[in-house]
Every structure is written in structure tokens, then in C-alpha cells.
Amino acid sequence: MKNKYTKDNNPNLFIITIGLVIVLFTTSLIISIPSVQIKILQSKGLEQLVNSEPFTNTFLFLLGEEIPQFKTFLGDEIKTPSLSKLALEAVTGIKTDNITTLMMQEIPGFNIANTEIYIAGEGSNYSNLPHESPPPDFDKLLKGHQPTEEKEPTSHDSNDTDKIKDPSVYIYHSHSWEGYLPLIDEDVKPSDSSSIDNSENVVLVGTMLTNKFEEYGINTVHNSSNVAKALRDRGWDYRNSYTLTHEYVETAASKNPTMDYYIDIHRDSARKESTTATINGKSYARLYFVVGKANEHYQENLSFAKEIHQKLEESYPGLSKGIYVKTKAEGNGVYNQDISSKSLLIEVGGIDNNKEELANTVGAFADVFEDIYEGVVEVNAQK
Structure with missing residues (x-):
């Protein structure tokens, strides 16, 4: 009973x-x-x-x-x-x-096995899932050296959105310290590939992309803030990175009704073999997209990333490693993509990629992005 x-x-x-x-x-x-x-x-x-x-x-x-x-x-x-x-x-x-x-x-990193591969690029599978570098010691990083002037042109590189007329794109870096070993002067271990020098880290990639967009007539704001310093100044740590940059993105969005696209540029921690592709005799730093599932714009952002990935595959086969989807259980889960339905988190290259490879990839991405952007402009003009 x-x-x-x-x-x-x-x-x-x-x-x-x-x-x-x-x-x-x-x-x-x-x-x-x-x-x-x-x-x-x-x-x-x-x-x-x-x-x-x-x-x-x-x-x-x-x-x-x-x-x-x-x-x-x-x-x-x-x-x-x-x-x-x-x-x-x-x-x-x-x-x-x-x-x-x-x-x-x-x-840290144990939960990457739960990351979902939405689209697998060439050679991408669950045995070689990308993962972030361990967070640096901010005190050591900020004490080590002062940032030097960037070697790239910075005429359109500004944290002040008021200086750019009717901007459409906002580029920023939630982990601005992520560096590239060939660009770092010091002899450092791969695990220490961090730098606050904007000629050695992902901010350089953002500057390159900003300038490319401007060549295409796409008004762009580039936030080159030293996120490590901003976090330490608030008594925050690595885990608050997206909280901080969410404030940046929200402020930019509220001040600029013409701004539609938000691009957070990172770099992978994988080594050269996994992050480099040769296409038509040129060497490129491979890229991939991360889409946060825990926000209301998930489906739109996923479709946007998919559109760019497919166009990259058509023109630069093998450049994109694919699209990875993450919930809050596998990472931040939002990645500031709740602000817009055209938000991207892009990992450009890995710790071993050099400046030429990064520049080639930026050119390829800008080429594809401009094609999509112009298509949207034409559609809006017909309304």
C-alpha cells in the first residue's frame, strides 16, 4: 500500500x-x-x-x-x-x-565543456573549444609600465561619442588588456600575454577596425579605455568587466540614437596553429563569435552573427572558427548584448598572431560588414 x-x-x-x-x-x-x-x-x-x-x-x-x-x-x-x-x-x-x-x-574554465557550438567553422569541434586566458594580476599589470602612444592613426579613436557625428558603430573592449605576444616587447610567458599598451593589445585591433570603417564612410566610436585600471579604481576585479563596459555601452546608446552596432573585441588564448589561416597566400588571424543566450536580443544577435559568418565563409573560407553560444551557466551569458539586436562579441586571433595577420583579418571583416551595412542602409532608404 x-x-x-x-x-x-x-x-x-x-x-x-x-x-x-x-x-x-x-x-x-x-x-x-x-x-x-x-x-x-x-x-x-x-x-x-x-x-x-x-x-x-x-x-x-x-x-x-x-x-x-x-x-x-x-x-x-x-x-x-x-x-x-x-x-x-x-x-x-x-x-x-x-x-x-x-x-x-x-x-575557472571548467565549465567551457557546456559551451554550445551553434556553427562550427573549419576544424572547430568540442575537443578544441576556445577559452579565455587567466585574468592578470591588475596591480602587477598596471605597475609594470605606462601605456605608450599607439603607432596606428587614431583620428577617429575616441571615448567621447560627442566628437563623432551620427555614429553608427560602437567598438569597445571588455578585456582591453588581452595582448598579442609578437607585439609585446617583453619576453613573457603565454599565460602572461597581457598588456595595457594599446599598441600591443586588442585595442589596436579596435583602432584598425575603426579606421577601416571610416574609410567606408561608417561613422564609428572606439572606446579605448584601460578597463583594468577602471576596474581597480572602483575596487572591482576581472569578474566585473562586463558590468563596467555595460555602463559604457548604455551611455553610448542613450546619447546616440543613430548608433545600432556594438562590437566587443577580444582575443583567444589558443596557440598559432589553431588561430591562423592561410587564404589565397595571405595569413590571417582567425576569428569567432560569442553570442549570449541570456538576453532578449539573443535570436536577433545570433542571426546577425550567422549572417557575417556565412559571408566570411563565402569570401574568406576558413577565416571564421564559427559561432559559440553561452548561457549564464557557461559565462556571462549576456555580454552586453541586451542593449541592441546588432551586438557582437568577436575573438580576433590568439596570443601568437602578429600585426600583419590581425590587419588582414580586420580588412576582411570590414569588407563583409560594409556589405551588410550598405544593404541595411538601402532598405531603410526605401521605407
């Missing part, structure tokens, strides 16, 4: 019910505030909560208490919920019966 749940054999039922009512009431109040609705609903904790086994058990348990037929139908499948497990998984994402969830939370 199957056990039945009654108030007599479940002395904690009242406490559980009251606790859940309080949690649900508090949650409903929070998510009813318009300014925080989207952030709450897209939070990692809430996603983990609704997908957890304790949450399912709690939901079934409450249904069974209110609908006797439901309890009879499921019988022993309804388990008495553990509020402690429910809270632990909701807050930390750690499951008491799965030690790998603890490792995913505590070991």
Missing part, C-alpha cells in the same frame, strides 16, 4: 508551506518592479532554481497537497522537498549529489 501524505505524518508540512508562501510572495514583489524584471527573470540563480530537482519536487508536492487525484496518480513519485537543497541550488548552482557542479563554480 502506497504511503499517503497527511498533516499527521508530515508535521513539517505547515512550516514548509509557510516558508514557500513567504518566498513566493517576496519573489512576486521583486519581479513586479519594472526596472528589475528583466534582470531578475534572466538571472543565473532563477534559471538554476526552476531547473533544479528540489524545485520540481516542491512544485509536485504542493500540487499533490491541493489536488488529491494528482497525488494518487503520481504516488511514490512525489517526494517530500528539501528546502535546504532548494536554497543551496538556487543560490550557488551546486548540487549536493553532483560534485562536478562545485568544480564548475570554483575552477
